[in-house]
Each structure stands twice: as C-alpha cells, then as structure tokens.
Ligand code: HEM
C-alpha cells in the first residue's frame with residue numbers, strides 16, 4: 001500500500017519501471033544493430049526471438065505491465081502536481097531544471113503514441129501492408145525477411161521521419177529520467193548528482209544516435225537491399 | 226533610483242487578486258528590499274491606498290517569515306539570500322519588479338503577498354519529534370555523535386521553514402523542507418526510534434496538505450536561501466526504503 005499510495009512509493013515505482021524500460025531499450029537497440037550485418041544478421045536475430053516461443057509472451061506481458069505501471073503513475077503524479085499549484089505565476093523563472101524535466105509527461109505520451117504506431121508497423125503489419133505483408137514472406141533460407149521490410153520502410157522519408165522524431169522525444173525523456181531515477185532510488189549525493197546528470201545526458205544521446213543510425217543509414221543508402 | 230513595481234493585491238483568501246502598478250521613487254541602493262516596500266507603503270498610505278501586506282519579522286535572514294516571488298524567483302535574484310537580506314543594489318534604475326506571493330494550493334493567500342504556511346507546521350507535527358529519556362540526567366558524552374554526522378544534521382537544520390522551495394518547485398512540492406526535517410533527525414541516534422514512522426508520516430502529511438510530488442527538478446535547492454541540498458531528498462528516499470523493509 002505504501003508503495004502504491006504514498007508520494008515516495010509511487011516515485012519508486014516510476015524509477016524502477018523506468019530503469020527496467022531503459023534496460024529494455026538498450027537490449028532492443030543492441031538487437032536492432034544487427035541490421036548493420038545485413039539480412040543474415042537481423043533475420044537470424046528475429047528467428048532466434050521467435051524460437052523462444054512462450055518466453056516471448058512472458059516477456060511481452062512483463063514489458064506491458066512495466067509500461068502500464070509507469071504510464072499510470074506518470075499521469076497520476078503529474079495531475080496531482082498540477083493541482084498543487086491551481087493559480088500560476090504571472091512570472092516564473094526556473095533556474096536549475098531542464099527542458100527535458102519540464103516536458104516528461106509530453107515526451108512520455110509521445111513515446112506511448114510511437115510505441116503503438118511501431119507495433120502496428122512492424123508487429124501487426126497494419127500500417128504499410130504493401131511493405132510488410134507484400135514482401136514479408138521469406139528470405140532465401142526461409143526466414144521472415146525482417147531486413148527487407150526494414151529497408152523498404154525506412155526508404156520512405158515519412159516513416160523515417162516519424163521514427164527519428166520519436167527518438168527525439170526519447171532523448172529528452174531519458175536526459176532527465178536517467179538521473180532522476182537514481183536520485184529517487186536515493187543513491188546520489190552532492191558529489192555524484194552532477195556526475196549522474198552528465199552520464200544521463202550522455203546515455204540519452206548514445207541511445208538516440210544508436211536508434212536513428214538505422215533509418216538514417218537506410219535513407220542515405222548505406223544499407224541497401 | 227526609480228523602479229516600477231507590479232504587486233499582487235488580494236484582499237482575502239476567497240477574493241480575486243490582480244497585479245497593481247506602483248512607482249518606487251528615490252530608492253537608495255543601500256536600502257533593503259523590505260525597506261523599499263516600507264517606503265512604498267508610506268506613499269500608498271499618504272495617497273489613501275491600502276498598504277501592501279507582506280510578511281516579515283527578524284529582517285536578519287534567520288526566522289523564515291519573509292519572502293515573496295520577485296521577477297519569478299522566490300526571495301529575488303540573489304543566491305542564498307532571504308528577501309529581507311536582499312538589497313536594492315541588486316537592481317538598477319528603471320527596473321520593473323513583479324512581486325507575487327508563494328503560489329501553492331497548500332499556501333492559501335491571506336492578503337497580498339502574505340500566505341498561510343500552517344501546512345508546513347502540520348508536516349512538522351506529524352513527525353518532527355523524538356522520544357527522550359526522562360528521569361535522571363544522563364552522563365555527558367553518553368551518546369556519541371561523529372563530527373560528519375553532526376555536521377550533516379546541522380546542514381539540514383539550516384532550513385528556516387520559509388517555504389521558498391515550495392514556491393520554486395514546478396510541482397508545488399514541499400519535498401526539500403520535509404526532507405531537511407526528516408534528514409536532520411534520521412542521522413542522529415536520538416532520531417532512530419521513530420525513524421520509520423517519521424518518514425512515512427511526514428511525507429504523508431505533505432501529500433495530504435496538497436503539496437505536489439518531487440520529480441527532481443532541483444529548483445528548490447536553487448531557490449533555498451540557506452542552500453539546503455537535495456541530497457537530503459535522496460536521504461529521505463533511502464529512509465523510506467528502509468521503513469518499507471521493516
Ligand atoms: C521506453 C519507454 C520509457 C522509458 C525508457 C522511460 C523512462 C523513464 C525514466 C528512467 C524515468 C525516471 C523515473 C524517476 O524519475 O524516478 C521516467 C519518468 C517519467 N516517465 Fe517515463 N519512460 C518511458 C515511457 C513513458 C511513457 C509512455 C510515459 C507516458 C505517460 C512516461 C511518463 C513519465 C513521467 C510522467 C515520468 C515522471 C517524471 C519525473 O519523475 O520527472 N514515460 N521515465
């Protein structure tokens with residue numbers, strides 16, 4: 001109860017689910033980067049994932065619950081925080097906080113919207129079926145041809161732009177989130193906090209560059225069919 | 226120097242307020258911010274206008290009574306300085322100053338720049354005490370406290386309860402104030418007995434009073450006239466985890 005109702009308890013849930021989501025994002029990035037090896041890389045990776053069978057479903061359910069908790073408390077805490085200042089200042093100067101910190105709820109909701117689109121695109125194959133369903137069948141050795149699907153998708157400027165835009169919101173979210181979570185977990189002190197703020201920004205940039213390198217490489221023709 | 230003031234005027238908690246423009250003429254750079262307001266009030270009274278209501282007591286930066294938001298910053302632009310210790314040399318001739326009360330649901334406006342900070346007292350009441358041995362006087366040096374621990378407690382105890390942290394926080398959270406009070410006791414042996422209930426009760430009292438939740442903007446530390454550090458918030462979070470484990 002303390003964990004789900006108190007101020008710090010709910011913050012701890014945010015921090016722990018946020019930490020797990022960051023872990024997921026990193027593993028996802030690592031997996032995706034196999035596209036740079038070519039069709040053999042990413043198609044084999046996708047095949048391995050599907051071979052896990054029920055484990056994939058357990059993983060999906062856990063991930064969905066983490067996401068759900070994070071979003072639920074994110075919205076609840078944000079609403080409470082807004083209610084805590086019913087009359088706003090005519091003039092307010094923030095000195096210490098960052099754009100990323102001030103926009104957490106918006107970047108969070110943008111990430112949610114993107115995640116839904118992303119699933120419709122690559123998992124459900126509902127958007128752009130001419131790419132995902134038309135080409136999907138199988139590659140030369142009979143695996144799902146994820147590689148071709150990715151290349152044909154990101155060759156479309158609009159799709160690449162959506163992905164890059166979404167990664168900008170993730171960049172902002174994590175530039176605050178990664179240091180905020182360690183402060184919430186209580187592991188920072190006066191000396192380590194400024195260091196963690198830098199690490200968080202660096203980590204957010206690495207994740208950003210890592211993810212956009214794929215659509216950008218495909219748009220530039222560095223990765224081809 | 227001459228200044229233009231835009232001051233929040235509000236007759237009572239339920240009334241609607243608005244910014245009114247006043248001129249502050251011939252202000253000495255050596256006068257304090259509150260002395261400047263005193264002079265403006267003299268002018269207002271002479272002109273038959275209600276003087277601007279603002280809180281103050283010691284005027285030495287130690288009691289925590291004064292404070293308003295000056296051009297968007299609680300206690301004004303000078304770092305680690307209460308409004309009463311702010312001097313007009315911080316400003317230049319021709320400047321405009323917007324003065325607003327602390328804005329938080331938990332701090333209803335009493336009049337003009339004066340807000341009711343009883344909510345902070347309620348947080349203290351909910352856990353800002355320790356159990357004490359009664360009976361015979363104990364031995365001197367019976368309870369040893371290391372120098373780093375006593376320094377840490379003293380740093381937390383620097384908080385004068387002004388509420389600037391709440392005013393500065395984008396979430397209207399009282400987490401810095403509450404954490405300073407929790408941390409100053411959590412680090413001392415005298416505070417150990419109630420440690421678990423204290424962190425739970427005080428943070429609950431904070432939430433119940435209508436303050437927001439901390440999301441680590443660190444605006445509180447930047448606004449605090451006593452430089453109370455957000456490391457005490459991390460400490461409070463640790464205390465909360467310890468209390469959960471009990
Ligand atoms: C891949 C997805 C996501 C990742 C990796 C992520 C990561 C994080 C992290 C690490 C934090 C810091 C937790 C803390 O302050 O203790 C955080 C906070 C937050 N997140 Fe997310 N998040 C994600 C998605 C979302 C979504 C979909 C929302 C939708 C509402 C959201 C809303 C928030 C809010 C409101 C906060 C609190 C802001 C704060 O404490 O400063 N996040 N997130």
Ligand code: SF4
Pocket residue numbers: 383384385386387388389390391401402405445448449450451452453
């Ligand atoms: S922590 Fe600083 S800003 Fe907050 S009440 Fe105490 S002295 Fe004022």
Ligand code: FES
Pocket residue numbers: 280281282283284285286287288289290291292307308309310
């Ligand atoms: S009047 Fe006492 S601190 Fe300013």
